[in-house]
Amino acid sequence: HAAEANRTDLMTITRFVLNEQSRHPESRGDFTILLSNIVLGCKFVCTAVNKAGLAKLIGLAGETNVQGEEQKKLDVLSNDVFVKALISSGRTCILVSEEDEQATFVEPSKRGRYAVVFDPLDGSSNIDCGVSIGTIFGIYMVKDSIEPTLDEVLQPGKNMVAAGYCMYGSSCTFVLSTGAGVNGFTLDPSLGEFILTHPDIKIPKKGKIYSVNEGNAKNWDGPTAKYVERCKFPKDGSSPKSLRYIGSMVADVHRTLLYGGIFLYPADKKSPNGKLRVLYEVFPMSFLMEQAGGQAFTGKQRALDLVPKDIHERSPIFLGSYEDVEEVKALYAAED
Ligand code: AHG
Ligand code: MN
Ligand code: MN
Ligand code: MN
Numbered sequence: 001h002a003a004e005a006n007r008t009d010l011m012t013i014t015r016f017v018l019n020e021q022s023r024h025p026e027s028r029g030d031f032t033i034l035l036s037n038i039v040l041g042c043k044f045v046c047t048a049v050n051k052a053g054l055a056k057l058i059g060l061a062g063e064t065n066v067q068g069e070e071q072k073k074l075d076v077l078s079n080d081v082f083v084k085a086l087i088s089s090g091r092t093c094i095l096v097s098e099e100d101e102q103a104t105f106v107e108p109s110k111r112g113r114y115a116v117v118f119d120p121l122d123g124s125s126n127i128d129c130g131v132s133i134g135t136i137f138g139i140y141m142v143k144d145s146i147e148p149t150l151d152e153v154l155q156p157g158k159n160m161v162a163a164g165y166c167m168y169g170s171s172c173t174f175v176l177s178t179g180a181g182v183n184g185f186t187l188d189p190s191l192g193e194f195i196l197t198h199p200d201i202k203i204p205k206k207g208k209i210y211s212v213n214e215g216n217a218k219n220w221d222g223p224t225a226k227y228v229e230r231c232k233f234p235k236d237g238s239s240p241k242s243l244r245y246i247g248s249m250v251a252d253v254h255r256t257l258l259y260g261g262i263f264l265y266p267a268d269k270k271s272p273n274g275k276l277r278v279l280y281e282v283f284p285m286s287f288l289m290e291q292a293g294g295q296a297f298t299g300k301q302r303a304l305d306l307v308p309k310d311i312h313e314r315s316p317i318f319l320g321s322y323e324d325v326e327e328v329k330a331l332y333a334a335e336d
Pocket of ligand 2: 119121122123249281
């Protein structure tokens with residue numbers, strides 16, 4: 001009967017968040033409304049991504065579609081969708097997007113208590129070849145929603161109230177943490193609802209996979225080079241780790257969360273702060289990893305303790321299984 005009950009007792013993401021909300025009697029449902037607008041944005045991007053190939057065909061005539069509209073690149077289109085969905089939620093006052101140089105301050109009549117930082121389309125280089133891409137977001141509760149300033153988003157990631165991502169792959173998977181563990185939901189296209197499919201995700205303590213762009217090896221610093229060397233030629237007689245690198249952070253992190261192992265985008269001589277952006281890539285993924293029992297390290301400190309000075313600041317990142325990241329920390333500590 002359990003299976004039967006399961007099939008009929010559909011736990012949608014909205015019901016799940018409402019249940020969570022009952023843990024915060026003081027909340028006025030604002031977070032639920034905010035989240036439902038983020039979910040709406042992800043559903044839209046999911047359909048747009050799935051049609052992107054076809055749309056491209058339609059827009060062959062010089063990048064305009066049949067209505068003569070200027071064809072928007074998917075990451076610009078996704079950005080427009082999320083900015084509009086977040087503003088119309090009436091629950092945000094500041095938005096930071098990878099695609100917008102400046103932060104967006106929501107007009108006073110539509111302001112709410114949350115600041116949202118997001119990467120509307122992560123893994124853009126993989127769009128044209130149909131490889132998994134995603135959306136990443138982090139949410140801060142602001143102190144002053146009447147006259148918000150940029151300081152509200154130049155906060156360490158540990159101050160986030162929620163973080164998550166949506167991966168547009170063979171299925172559309174939404175992974176979320178509101179600070180009480182990590183849960184995964186899969187979109188049922190026939191219902192148009194995200195259904196709880198991965199309750200209480202915990203990352204294995206140690207993994208057999210490392211995930212890094214080996215093409216940057218020439219420019220790595222000592223500890224990173226040593227760590228990767230150990231993955232390939234273990235000294236303790238254990239078997240070498242497998243390398244898996246998709247090139248979309250969302251996909252590489254999702255695999256790491258479910259299978260265990262470590263994802264690293266280290267600093268290198270060309271980019272001393274690495275490539276990934278602190279607010280809307282490093283923080284949300286680090287938040288999720290810690291909530292799932294893993295950890296995230298910048299090479300100098302716990303990633304969530306970092307205080308960004310600029311909304312598009314970058315940081316090196318080593319995240320994943322607790323024990324794997326411990327090894328990296330030991331190598332950097334030995335370096336000091
Ligand atoms: P985005 O497409 O949002 O700019 O992010 C791309 C990022 C991230 O998704 C991925 O981990 C990384 O770029 C891959 O970089 P390399 O191609 O340098 O390995
Ligand atoms: Mn990205
Ligand atoms: Mn992006
Ligand atoms: Mn980009």
